[in-house]
Amino acid sequence: MSTKELRERRSRALAPAYELFYDDPVHLVRGEGVWLFDNDGRRYLDCYNNVPSVGHCHPRVVEAIVAQARLLNTHTRYLHENVVKLGERLGTKFAGKLGACWFVCTGTEANDLATQIARTVTGRQGMLVGEGCYHGNSDLVLKLSTSSYPAKDRPDWLAAATAPDTYRGPYRAGSEPGGEEVLAERYADSVADCVAELAERGHQPAAMLVDSSWDDNGLFVPPRGYLARAASIVREAGGLFIADEVQAGYCRLGDTWWGHERYDVVPDLVVLGKPMGGGHPVAAVVSTPEIAAAFGERVDYFNTFGGNPVSAAAALAVLDVIDEEGLLKNAHDVGQHLGRGLAQLAKEHSIIGDVRGAGLFWGIDLVSDRESRQPVQRAETKRVVSAICREGVLTGIMGTHGNVIKIRPPLPFSRENADHALEVIDGCLRALSH
Ligand SMILES: Cc1ncc(COP(=O)(O)O)c(C=O)c1O
Missing domain, CATH: 3.40.640.10 (Type I PLP-dependent aspartate aminotransferase-like (Major domain))
Incomplete structure (x- = not known):
């Protein structure tokens, strides 16, 4: 079934209160570890879901x-x-x-x-x-x-x-x-x-x-x-x-x-x-x-x-x-690595006002002006996370102002996964700033 057809059926069958993530919602059919797969077999790195804490379908x-x-x-x-x-x-x-x-x-x-x-x-x-x-x-x-x-x-x-x-x-x-x-x-x-x-x-x-x-x-x-x-x-x-x-x-x-x-x-x-x-x-x-x-x-x-x-x-x-599987230590070690990488991104992108978090839970606070710390509009954050999604990495949105990119992956997230996510986020922020 096509994603378009499923969306139409969904909007008839489900109450309208249900939100869909991303400008182009993803149609996921399978999960394994930190990876999710859509109906076309495309693979996404999951940087968002904490419910499958030990990895999808462990x-x-x-x-x-x-x-x-x-x-x-x-x-x-x-x-x-x-x-x-x-x-x-x-x-x-x-x-x-x-x-x-x-x-x-x-x-x-x-x-x-x-x-x-x-x-x-x-x-x-x-x-x-x-x-x-x-x-x-x-x-x-x-x-x-x-x-x-x-x-x-x-x-x-x-x-x-x-x-x-x-x-x-x-x-x-x-x-x-x-x-x-x-x-x-x-x-x-x-x-x-x-x-x-x-x-x-x-x-x-x-x-x-x-x-x-x-x-x-x-x-x-x-x-x-x-x-x-x-x-x-x-x-x-x-x-x-x-x-x-x-x-x-x-x-x-x-x-x-x-x-x-x-x-x-x-x-x-x-x-x-x-x-x-x-x-x-x-x-x-x-x-x-x-x-x-x-x-x-x-x-x-x-x-x-x-x-x-x-x-x-x-x-x-x-x-x-x-x-x-030593997932507490993994959250600590990979989390520190991820935090350092995000701090580096903050040095390179003026849209990042703050990076905060610990372990495998991080937020990238997007601002329109670093001095005043004015948050970007939620629509702008959605544009960024949608671009990141199109590159095969799933993140989310949080915060009172809807301006914080949420990174909260399953606990078996590796350094390589972190590097991959950082590279994609970096590329998307670069592309969107031009
Ligand atoms: C901090 C916190 N407490 C409670 C809840 C509610 O949990 P549930 O959606 O399982 O009812 C949530 C859900 O997002 C949450 O973030």
């Missing part, structure tokens, strides 16, 4: 799914070893007492549940989030997603702290005497202001929910000490700290398994999603035995598909592959 994940699907698939109301093993294995990946798990199917559900848990155990309704963040799309979680929900319609139980944007935000790297410490304090002051704002509206904080990569904002690396300060302000006010690791988790940022670990914070609740099942829909909330017990006293939680034996088998295979 044989270990596929075989684990198939073997378990042949045997049995039920739910968590029967005893099954897979889900128990998965909870135990995940527990070994966290610091402190984190290790009590709830299994769900999407990041949205996990954030919804984490919020419900925080509200139930604290007996409060107030929630703090960051400005410009995304956490999912249920009725509740969309309200917590300040990037998508209209600011004028925010509920009175919600307060949004200034995101720690040290490139374009109110407090910028290099602009404050005292360096990162002072920047961290300035941004954390906004969290304290949010607690005060909630109090004025008659609410106390149940929790603060933070995406440890600030992905939807455009990928921020906060000043050292910011997250720990934010967490302690919320805890002093009696609330819990929830780390949304849907983007940053599973070794994405290279040094540590989880984003929050980079910032010396042990959360009360952690939300997992996207990369967890290597392509299969699995997500989770992880907390301490105390919080889990306090919630369990009041709520009998059940999720029909969450934690089923097939999903658990996929998630266990992902943990095995990451450890056995």
